[in-house]
Amino acid sequence: MLRVESVVMSFGGFKAVNGANLHVGAGEIVAVIGPNGAGKTTLFNLITGHLAPDSGRILFKGREIGGLSPHVICRKGITRSFQVVNIFSQLTVFENVQIAVLSRERKTYDIFSKVEGMAAEEVERTLRSVGLHDKRNVESVLLSHGDQKVLEIAVALSGKPELLILDEPTAGMAPEETETCIRLIRKLSDEFGLTILFCEHDMGLVFDIAQRVMVMVRGGTVVQGSCEEVRRNTEVQDAYLGGSA
Ligand SMILES: Nc1ncnc2c1ncn2[C@@H]1O[C@H](COP(=O)(O)OP(=O)(O)OP(=O)(O)O)[C@@H](O)[C@H]1O
Ligand SMILES: [Mg+2]
Structure with missing residues (x-):
């Protein structure tokens, strides 16, 4: 459904997204994880047309959407929530x-x-x-x-939408609210067959609801795969999970 290929985007001279790759299949729940400033929100802004890529391709159902305006992308079937309400x-x-x-x-x-x-x-x-x-x-x-x-x-x-993008859906929530939100995300996937892409800092939550995970560090994709593959990846353990995963 969504394919991001070698996308680069700079603010001034700084490459906030630097060779990101991402693949989201129809009906999947996919998470993007990565430290603060890794480029997750910027990547989502590129997919939803709030920013335009300098290079690389963003394909939605096989068609290039990189650089189109947010309302055009919304009409094509991608909507999103924001990190800040x-x-x-x-x-x-x-x-x-x-x-x-x-x-x-x-x-x-x-x-x-x-x-x-x-x-x-x-x-x-x-x-x-x-x-x-x-x-x-x-x-x-x-x-x-x-x-x-x-x-x-x-x-x-x-x-x-066919693809719903959620930027830190549970940020700042109380534990009870987080539980409710997780149930909601699952329900949207199960009952409505929505494809969901989200980013999140809470690892437990990510491994709990995502079917696949993409790990982003310094604007690039370190690895993407099943939760198991990501947990086992030594580069991820060193770069992001502090070697403790
Ligand atoms: N509008 C902007 N102008 C200049 N630099 C920006 C802008 N937006 C983001 N950046 C920089 O780009 C980098 C990536 O930011 P981004 O917000 O995408 O990270 P993030 O992974 O979403 O982080 P967080 O987990 O804190 O939300 C950061 O270094 C940030 O300071
Ligand atoms: Mg962010």
Whole structure:
């Protein structure tokens, strides 16, 4: 479904992504791990069109998407959540998802249309599937951090993606919230057949839910393979897992 080949991207003279390779098959859950500053977020920004590669190829279902704009890539079937929560905090949970659904359908709010009921059924369904239905009328700023991150996943789902990209989905969550989020990621994969690419610092979590892992260090791919292969890789143990894996 997704193939990243020898991608390079620099900020000024600094190569934040430097020869990254990544392969994500349809229906897989794939994790990218790597130390702070390894280039994980930058790589995700390249895949979703928030940045353009200097060189290399990014293929989605066999077609080059490198350098296309975020909304074009979104329409092709890739949506994402951000490392830092990115929702309309003054709007309710319902309204955040509603805007995402309407924008997918290219409908916009205007002063002549009665907006409350628009896309309501789909919004309710999405909120039910992520477990936020009870909080649909809550102003988003009042949600717990964990619920805000889940709301962002709901917004990403509203784009009806084939590939969902999550940048540190459980960052800053309490243990209970993390559990809920893991269950949600599994459910999205099992029930909806979504292909999921995420990055995460919590190794236990990565090895728990990912089917394959890509290890990124200094912008490049050290190895990618099954959890077992990655755990056994001596270069990974030295470079990232501190030799203790
Ligand atoms: N907009 C930018 N301008 C300049 N340098 C940047 C920019 N964004 C990222 N960088 C640099 O690129 C490198 C990769 O950053 P990136 O955010 O992709 O890492 P990361 O793997 O996501 O790290 P973390 O685990 O901390 O989220 C870092 O050295 C960072 O300082
Ligand atoms: Mg990051």
